[in-house]
Amino acid sequence: MDKIYFLIKNKYPLSLYEEDFILSNKGKIIFVNNYDYSDNKELKKYIKKVFNIYPTIIPIDEFLRLNNVNLFYNDIVFYIENIKNYNLKNFNIIKKDVYKHNWNNFITNEKLIINSSIISKHIYKKIKKKYLYSNRFNHALNVGFISYKIGFFQKEINDNNSLFLAGLIHDIAKDIDINKQKKLALNNKFYIDSKDYVLHQFAGAEIYKKLLRDNNPDIYTSISFHCTGKKDMNLFEKIIFLSDKYDPLRYINDKNKHSNKIKILQDSYLDFSHSFEYLTLDQVSYFKSKKYDINENYYSKEFYNYYLKK
Numbered sequence: 001m002d003k004i005y006f007l008i009k010n011k012y013p014l015s016l017y018e019e020d021f022i023l024s025n026k027g028k029i030i031f032v033n034n035y036d037y038s039d040n041k042e043l044k045k046y047i048k049k050v051f052n053i054y055p056t057i058i059p060i061d062e063f064l065r066l067n068n069v070n071l072f073y074n075d076i077v078f079y080i081e082n083i084k085n086y087n088l089k090n091f092n093i094i095k096k097d098v099y100k101h102n103w104n105n106f107i108t109n110e111k112l113i114i115n116s117s118i119i120s121k122h123i124y125k126k127i128k129k130k131y132l133y134s135n136r137f138n139h140a141l142n143v144g145f146i147s148y149k150i151g152f153f154q155k156e157i158n159d160n161n162s163l164f165l166a167g168l169i170h171d172i173a174k175d176i177d178i179n180k181q182k183k184l185a186l187n188n189k190f191y192i193d194s195k196d197y198v199l200h201q202f203a204g205a206e207i208y209k210k211l212l213r214d215n216n217p218d219i220y221t222s223i224s225f226h227c228t229g230k231k232d233m234n235l236f237e238k239i240i241f242l243s244d245k246y247d248p249l250r251y252i253n254d255k256n257k258h259s260n261k262i263k264i265l266q267d268s269y270l271d272f273s274h275s276f277e278y279l280t281l282d283q284v285s286y287f288k289s290k291k292y293d294i295n296e297n298y299y300s301k302e303f304y305n306y307y308l309k310k
């Protein structure tokens with residue numbers, strides 16, 4: 001019987017709560033506990049609750065002594081989830097040396113994104129080469145994955161792929177010349193005269209429609225309001241909004257903030273509405289710290305009045 005190892009990585013941005021697992025009838029699943037996560041009892045309880053299996057957990061030192069094991073790490077789990085019947089033959093089982101892999105890197109193997117049929121190779125390359133570069137692209141990928149993961153835990157969401165896509169594309173207009181952004185933004189049916197830094201949300205939704213020749217209303221509106229928010233957002237829009245604000249890459253240089261934001265992100269898998277509530281408050285202090293006037297943008301004001309003045 002094949003053994004499949006999942007690494008529980010507590011230092012990793014999304015940590016424990018982002019772990020999800022395949023239920024395989026062809027292999028034995030073993031969870032490997034990372035260095036700093038000592039409470040196996042809680043871990044077991046969590047895995048049982050969410051995935052309805054009793055896990056076997058081994059400490060990482062034991063894992064490192066094993067040779068030639070097949071390790072699934074959570075970077076690729078989103079890919080696995082999509083495969084019906086848990087047929088292991090469909091997976092690339094990745095043999096990894098745990099020391100060589102950079103566990104702090106949240107960016108996933110590109111091949112897996114493309115193979116997962118969420119996005120065509122052609123469009124993916126275009127996004128990467130023409131619209132978003134290096135760190136912006138990494139941020140985009142993170143927002144895609146985070147949204148996907150949050151969606152996975154929400155009963156009401158049944159289209160995680162669209163969440164991934166919206167996350168990947170949300171900032172697609174950000175590196176475009178500002179006049180061009182404005183021109184594109186004017187086509188957006190939600191456009192209201194806004195400050196320059198907000199234009200890319202309206203312009204981005206328009207690029208999405210053209211580039212993907214697609215018009216999913218959730219993707220369109222979630223991109224259109226990812227920066228400002230608005231009143232009465234639906235769950236899809238909220239997920240993109242939160243994933244963007246809490247992408248760990250944003251806080252990578254601020255240790256205190258980093259762990260705080262990651263905690264909120266982790267919590268959002270199991271209690272999204274609570275994390276979203278926290279985010280609304282967080283937004284107000286963010287505006288204050290940046291000296292942004294909430295009245296500067298129509299939709300920011302709308303968001304503020306709707307979620308904070310109730």
Ligand SMILES: [Fe+2]
Pocket residue numbers: 170171174200226227
């Ligand atoms: Fe943005």
Ligand SMILES: [Fe+2]
Pocket residue numbers: 139143170171244
């Ligand atoms: Fe963003």
